[in-house]
Amino acid sequence: MNADDRELLDALLAGEHRALARTISKIENRAPGYRELVSALYAHTGNADVIGITGSPGAGKSTLVDKLAETYRERGETVGIIAIDPSSPFTGGAVLGDRIRMASTIGDMDVFVRSMSARGTLGGLSTATADAVKAMDAFGKDKIIIETVGAGQNEVDIVRTADTVAVLVPPGSGDSIQTLKAGILEIADVFAVNKADRDGADRTVQELREMLHIGEGVGFGGSGHHGADAMADDRTEPTAGTGAGNEDRGGNTDAEAGADGDGNDTDSPAEWTPSIVETVATDGTGVDTFIDELAAHKSFLVDSGTHAEKVRERYAEEIRTLLREDINTLLETELEEAGGVEDLAEAVRTGDTDPYTIATDVLSPVAACLEEAAVQAPGLESESDADRH
Amino acid sequence: MSSDQDEDSQSQHHTQTAERDRSIRCLVSKVGLDGHDRGAHVISRAFRDAGFEVIYSGLHKAPDEIVQAAVQEDVDVLGISILSGAHDTLVPKIMDGLEEYGAREDTLVLVGGVIPDEDRPELEDEGVAAIFGPGTSIEETIEFVRENAPER
Incomplete structure (x- = not known):
């Protein structure tokens, strides 16, 4: 977390309304550093x-x-x-x-x-x-x-x-x-x-x-x-x-x-x-x-005792959603590299290819990376992922 | 925000605006004893169509209430619509309130309505970024917001 976000967190915990407002904006905007900020919120x-x-x-x-x-x-x-x-x-x-x-x-x-x-x-x-x-x-x-x-x-x-x-x-x-x-x-x-x-x-x-x-x-x-x-x-x-x-x-x-x-x-x-x-x-x-x-x-x-169960289910869902979004972001980048979705869509329209073939093509380098990462230390992947955001 | 230029030229093209990283948030407010809100409604709708997120305060709000909404909603733009002639007392109160919560610096404050020319410098000294009187085109206002919405 950078110094600004640390300051924001401290101000929020100190009860400053503006800091709460700004934090929610960061969350809404997925502003740089919001993930670390939210992570730090959990303890409180x-x-x-x-x-x-x-x-x-x-x-x-x-x-x-x-x-x-x-x-x-x-x-x-x-x-x-x-x-x-x-x-x-x-x-x-x-x-x-x-x-x-x-x-x-x-x-x-x-x-x-x-x-x-x-x-x-x-x-x-x-x-x-x-x-x-x-x-x-x-x-x-x-x-x-x-x-x-x-x-x-x-x-x-x-x-x-x-x-x-x-x-x-x-x-x-x-x-x-x-x-x-x-x-x-x-x-x-x-x-x-x-x-x-x-x-x-x-x-x-x-x-x-x-x-x-x-x-x-x-x-x-x-x-x-x-x-x-x-x-x-x-x-x-x-x-x-x-x-x-x-x-x-x-x-x-x-x-x-x-x-x-x-x-x-x-x-x-x-x-x-x-x-x-x-x-x-x-x-x-x-x-x-x-x-x-x-x-x-x-x-x-x-x-x-159902509360604990409910909270657990909720967090499980949060983790899944978060991962889906993260992967989605990665895929957007892949999609850009593959020529952008509009060109690909045009190729489908003209009958040159089909959505399934495209999805497989776009996904294959990602799948390859995952296999590679499985061989290496598991921590590396998540670090490079964090850098992206 | 780097794609702003593209969007301006194709603001009608929805896929462009939908891809903004960040929506511009605006509070459109009516303050004091002034029941004329057609203008505020028109602006709210136009801002919405421009892809902004608009919060409308409703009628007859006290300056404190406007400040509360502006701070909690963390808006980029605060539009104050006044047609009652009470701008010279109400606007400074709002500006002081924003100051109190540290929101004055990075909120773009606009005033719309009937403001006599001789009152304008005073409002501008208070920190109002622009005053839009009768006859201002919607496009002009939207353009101004796009260009001047604070970078955070």
């Missing part, structure tokens, strides 16, 4: 709760995040927010509008809001987001919230950088529940039916609950004991104690567990059943319950 991380919030456009994410931030601040906790908006696939430009909704805490520097655009790099954003979370964590934020539109795989990857994922479902989105099913709804730890003062909120809650119970019925999570009797009172069925939905938790839990006999938490791995809360982000209704559920999920992760 691990204290923040990371919460991912996603949902369809207009679901009320930014407004709810604003209320979350306000409530956390009232409790004396500092907050970092990373708000991600799409960028134009054509110009790369973006209008990052989430900040406008975050009015409750404006002027409070202990809420650090950073807008990020998708910048069009596949997988790159989830890495940049994870790194920005590290920067905020090292800075000393207690809660870090990642907010992104739930539109596809990329977004799923982003919110996976969080310990706890909340999915916002506005009422009357019966159809969008269907379309969301394949991805977004599966990653939710907590559902917030936002705009719960609108017609159809009850129905949306009901639909979500049904979806969750269907999932339970066919899942592996120790649901095998569900007989006809158990199915009859599914609504009050506790799953692994802490995992029950918020409305299901309470007085009847003990009785149910007793009646069931074979408590899930003893004979099968603990599993969290997503809870459902109703919120009205604009006036703050349900926000406390929502926060309690987020906290309950975090406690569940820690108590059940």
Whole structure:
């Protein structure tokens, strides 16, 4: 790490807002030296709760995040927010509008809001987001919230950088529940039916609950004991104690567990059943319950030991993504040397060759290098790699 | 940033702009009791189409709030739109705020709106890089940003 970056790191750790802002810029821009900087951040991380919030456009994410931030601040906790908006696939430009909704805490520097655009790099954003979370964590934020539109795989990857994922479902989105099913709804730890003062909120809650119970019925999570009797009172069925939905938790839990006999938490791995809360982000209704559920999920992760597993999986994914990007960078160079992708594409168009032949040709010197490196000391390759960046 | 020259000549060609190493980040801000934001919207959209990342502050922000956003978002360019005539009190407050966080040096501050000629030198002394009045073309503004966005 050079002297400037060392200074930047020191300033960040000393709590200078500008240093945090600059560090995130370096991460976003993949500026020279950012890798060493992020590496150095890791030693100072691990204290923040990371919460991912996603949902369809207009679901009320930014407004709810604003209320979350306000409530956390009232409790004396500092907050970092990373708000991600799409960028134009054509110009790369973006209008990052989430900040406008975050009015409750404006002027409070202990809420650090950073807008990020998708910048069009596949997988790159989830890495940049994870790194920005590290920067905020090292800075000393207690809660870090990642907010992104739930539109596809990329977004799923982003919110996976969080310990706890909340999915916002506005009422009357019966159809969008269907379309969301394949991805977004599966990653939710907590559902917030936002705009719960609108017609159809009850129905949306009901639909979500049904979806969750269907999932339970066919899942592996120790649901095998569900007989006809158990199915009859599914609504009050506790799953692994802490995992029950918020409305299901309470007085009847003990009785149910007793009646069931074979408590899930003893004979099968603990599993969290997503809870459902109703919120009205604009006036703050349900926000406390929502926060309690987020906290309950975090406690569940820690108590059940799944947190360590989750963190491990996340780091494994980070390592893979990072390596993919690094190799991608190497290949870009190879591609340039092979005449640039446009010439190659033209050659395919005119029928002189095909993409598979080109890919093999471009890759062969890289493969040769790897074989060579395997014979030599393993450290050499990574050093020359680091020089490149 | 070395490919800037190419991009300028082919700014309509999306593959060129998409390959920038680094996007220019701009905060377009409305400060004080001034509800006229059509200009700010037009500029936001034009900057977006030019390939910049634009953060829009929303209406009626206090100078402190603009400073907070500019610092946290680490923007290269801060555009302040003022049509209320309060530029001579609001702009210095913003500049002082930037100074406080060490952001004044390397933020390109632009003012747009209705600024009488006799007020311009004062704003320029405060550190405003350029003032774009009525009739300024969008291209001129974008060109200015491309050429003057700070190298970091």
